[in-house]
Amino acid sequence: MALSISLVLLTGVIVVVLWRLGYLRFWPTTTVALFGFSLASTGIAPTIRDAITSVSGWISNISF
Template identity: 40%
Template sequence: MIVSMSAVLLLGLLIWFLLRIRYLRWADFLICGMFGFLLAATGAGPLVRTALVGLSTFLGQLSF
């Protein structure tokens, strides 16, 4: 758990830095994918999933 939390933190900082300098390439997609998989393995995974389900439910109820 400690290793995955530190990896999540490092990859999150790397993603933030790449977005900040607007340097986006195919490697960024791989980094974001690794970040997502590691985030899902931490204790924050269920919270993120619940938030995404709530957001998708809210957006699904909107009518245009």
């Protein structure tokens, strides 16, 4: 759960920064957000969630 909240906060900050810099426009951004909500209710949502979890686990295991 902590990872989900962190990922949501990180992507939220990125969206706000891009919006403020003028790289995002209202209608394309709204369309992509609606697509994301629609995609979350399909059968592929668990696969996407598992891929994000495995990539984040892989990144957290990298030691510098």
